[in-house]
Amino acid sequence: MENRRGKGLSFAKRIYTPRIIGLGVGCISVIGAMYPLSLPGWVWALLLFNGYAWAHVAYLMSTRSTSPYQAEQRNFLYDSLFGGFWAAATQFTPLTAVTILSLIAMNNVAAGGRRLFMRGLLAQAVGVGVAWALFGIRFNPDVDLLEVYTCLPMLTLYPMVIGMACYQLAIKLSEHKRALSALSRIDSLTGLLNHGSWKDLLSLEFHQRQQQHGVATIALIDIDHFKRINDTHGHIVGDTVLRQLSLELRRHLRENDLVGRYGGDEFCVILAQMQSEKAAKIMERLRETLGNYRHPQIPELRISLSIGLAGFKPAFSDAATWLNAADRALYVAKRNGRNQVVTSEDTLTHSTQVVLQLPV
Known part of the structure; x- marks a missing residue:
């Protein structure tokens, strides 16, 4: 009324x-x-x-x-x-x-x-x-x-x-x-780009990199054991963790970096004009910052991040291939104990080492 x-x-x-x-x-x-x-x-x-x-x-x-x-x-x-x-x-x-x-x-x-x-x-x-x-x-x-x-x-x-x-x-x-x-393009909880908008921008970024032969890096960020945080402390605390991560992402990244909420506890970043080595250092600082975060009402709460990175390569056939490379790096970070940053180059090195260790 x-x-x-x-x-x-x-x-x-x-x-x-x-x-x-x-x-x-x-x-x-x-x-x-x-x-x-x-x-x-x-x-x-x-x-x-x-x-x-x-x-x-x-x-x-x-x-x-x-x-x-x-x-x-x-x-x-x-x-x-x-x-x-x-x-x-x-x-x-x-x-x-x-x-x-x-x-x-x-x-x-x-x-x-x-x-x-x-x-x-x-x-x-x-x-x-x-x-x-x-x-x-x-x-x-x-x-x-x-x-x-x-x-x-x-x-x-x-x-x-x-x-x-x-x-x-x-x-x-x-x-x-x-x-x-x-x-319609913004995630209401974190204020970041939502899943669909970020993927649209990823496609644009991929085509620009193809045409201009520039560099860029994708980062996929996952909050370790986020379901446990929700189950133990409640969804309100879980939402606080998500907002804290979105806040730190804004602090650590540049204005032209594209940050989105990819899923429930998964975030994604496109770091334009940045090699994966430099992106890994930035993501490592982000991981350390979140590791030092203490909730004012729940001081025992700990936050750790698993992060997978993939630099752009001309060999990628499409944006999905580029994204999958970052997703595989994230999978390796989780499999190797979580709370770490892994690049797609690291995954290739690890795969080579495994092959070399196989008996002839």
């Missing part, structure tokens, strides 16, 4: 300034058409109220309502009612009537689509009926010079105001779209 009220208030605020300007210049148009006519004083008083006070009254009615959006929709119908009334009161002199009725119809379509447009037409018809009942059914096909001049502000200024309002709304929508797009 509060969310709907907030959106309704935002809608009323966006309408407020265009309504002030539209009614103000619209009043000038009606004055130009009414001036030659002999109408009672209360009609002029009503015109001034509609032109220069109604916008403020409508805004107060909307903002004080429990449902501002619905109140504003009713205000659009009142605008249409007034518009029909003034079109008929000025004897449907062509330029004034068409200007008022068409711009009001445009507002209704922009604010509420077809439904508000149809309801607005009905409200305009009611306004016409009231004016005809009071002043009789009259039509004036002539357009004098005064009417032309008094309609010019409405025909020039008001469309500019509406155009600017639409432009500002489009900018806000674009900002919201970018924010939503960013949120």
Whole structure:
């Protein structure tokens, strides 16, 4: 309910300034058409109220309502009612009537689509009926010079105001779209890239390395025995560990390094323009930092990391092959006792040693 009220208030605020300007210049148009006519004083008083006070009254009615959006929709119908009334009161002199009725119809379509447009037409018809009942059914096909001049502000200024309002709304929508797009790429717990976004960037990085023949390294990071941490201390503590690791990753890495949460307790990094030897030193410092971390409420909690690294090689056929190389290095780190950093080159050396030890 509060969310709907907030959106309704935002809608009323966006309408407020265009309504002030539209009614103000619209009043000038009606004055130009009414001036030659002999109408009672209360009609002029009503015109001034509609032109220069109604916008403020409508805004107060909307903002004080429990449902501002619905109140504003009713205000659009009142605008249409007034518009029909003034079109008929000025004897449907062509330029004034068409200007008022068409711009009001445009507002209704922009604010509420077809439904508000149809309801607005009905409200305009009611306004016409009231004016005809009071002043009789009259039509004036002539357009004098005064009417032309008094309609010019409405025909020039008001469309500019509406155009600017639409432009500002489009900018806000674009900002919201970018924010939503960013949120869809981010893991909500750690604030890092999520699995899908990181893999998309990995594919881009792979193709760039192929084309530019540059260097880069992938790191896969696994929190050792993370399930045991959750089972022993609870998921809240487990989430704290994940956030601590994400914090240290940001501290240890450069701004252009791409960091993501690959799975439940597995993180991934693309270290652009970095050889695996230098990346291994950075990952070793990260491993030591997390090893020294102490939870304020659970000092006996220990965190260790197993990390697998793979530098880019032109022989890799695709990004998945590159990633698999890092995954194999991570597997070796776990198999050899965890809490260590292993590169794909280390795994090749280890495999060679095993082969050499086999009996001939």
